[in-house]
Amino acid sequence: MDTAILATPRPFIAATEVWLPSGDRLVHGGGDYADLTAFEAASIRQSFARGEGLPGKAWDEERPVVLKSFDGSYFLRAEAAREAGLTAAVALPVFDGKKLLAVLVVLCAGDETATGAIEVWRGQDGLLMLADGYYGAARQFEWVSQHTHFPKGQGLPGGVWAARAPILMRDLGSGYxxxxxxSAGAAGLSTGLGLPVPLPGDDSCVVALLSAAGTPIAHRFEIWDARAARVGAAGGAELTDGICDRDGPLWDEDNPPRVQVWQGPIGQVLGTGLPVVLSARPGLAAGYNLMVALPIHRDGELSHIVAWYI
Incomplete structure (x- = not known):
């Protein structure tokens, strides 16, 4: 076990959960809550109708939803969240065409030192505009983001929009x-993962996860390409980019790692098409306590999987 990783300050995201459609409701499909046992117990017992609570709202409105405060909100577990010290949440729906497959919810416990960003960008008049975002203590960076827009191909959000694929960026504070x-450098933001979020009738939604060293979203990021044009008739997925703050680059361009269906956690996503959240279990890369793997479905196929590790 790598002691450097275990000694790293607490992550920006305090809990992660998956909600799955079951009839006319969303039911708990797994998650990681670290030591928030009371909130976990309340969550496992919960379910949501369409439009109900945060997962139900993301389902009904067919878009990512950012909730920056639970007080007086539609968040049904607000009391349990407050007792757990949670302050904000973001719900990311996973669609395959018009069919909802899952809703991934991440919850944050913000304070004056928690810095990071989870941004939602949407197309408007040929430009990507900030629809919403949670930034923790990065107030100046939030203000700059609210006054920034991107054409296709520009910046991290615009690059994702043009490529229709996830993009990983390093050295945000110094990268041209x-x-x-x-403003990213001033906030201490260092690594960015941008991912397309295809929605029914909207191909312009981009989510960006921006990580700081002090309160990281993740210690390791991976992008897997599962498109048939990339992996061929044999199927599977190929690692096309990845970085770890312990190991550096994770892939070899001349001999990229590959996985097949049901081979490890990424193979599980290939087999089910659903998000996976693993907590300190066999199959999780050594030295990590949590893995989140999120599928991206496009044009009738599972096109990519993005994964992050704490």
């Missing part, structure tokens, strides 16, 4: 390709 580099 990250348009908000100056």
């Amino acid at each position: 390709s990250f348009i908000r580099s100056e």
Whole structure:
């Protein structure tokens, strides 16, 4: 076990959960709550109708939903969340065409030191505009983001929009390709993962996860390409980019790692098409306590899987 990773300050995301359609409701499909046992117990017992609670709202409105405060909100577990010290949540629906497959919810416990960003960008008049976002203590970076827009191909969100694929960016504070580099550097943001979120009738939604060293979203990020044009008739998925703050780059361009259906956690996503959340279990890469793997479905196929590890 790598002691450097275990000694790293607490992550920006405090809990992660998956909600799955079952008839006319969303039911608990797994998650990781660290030591928030009371909130976990309340969550396992919960279910949501369409439009009910945060997962139900993401389902009904067919879009990612950012909730920056639970007080007086539609969040049904608000009391349990407050007792657990949770302050904000983001729900990401996973669609295959018009069919909802799952809703991934991440919950944060913000304070004056928790810095990071979970952003939702949507197309409007040919540009990506910030629809919403949660930034923790990165107030100046939030203000800059609210006053920034991206054409296709520009910056991390615009690059994802043009490529229709996930993109991983390093050194946000000094990288010329990250348009908000100056404010990102001031906020301590270092690594960015941008992913397309195809929605029914909307191909312009992009979510960006921006990680800081002090309160990281993840220690390791991976992008897997599952498109038939990439992996051939044999199927599976190929690692096309990845970085770890312990091991550096994770892939070899001349001999990229591959997995087949049902081979490890990524293979589980290939087999089910659903998000996976693993907590310190066999099959999880050594030195990590949590893995989240999120599928991206496009044009009738599972096109990519993005994964992050704490």
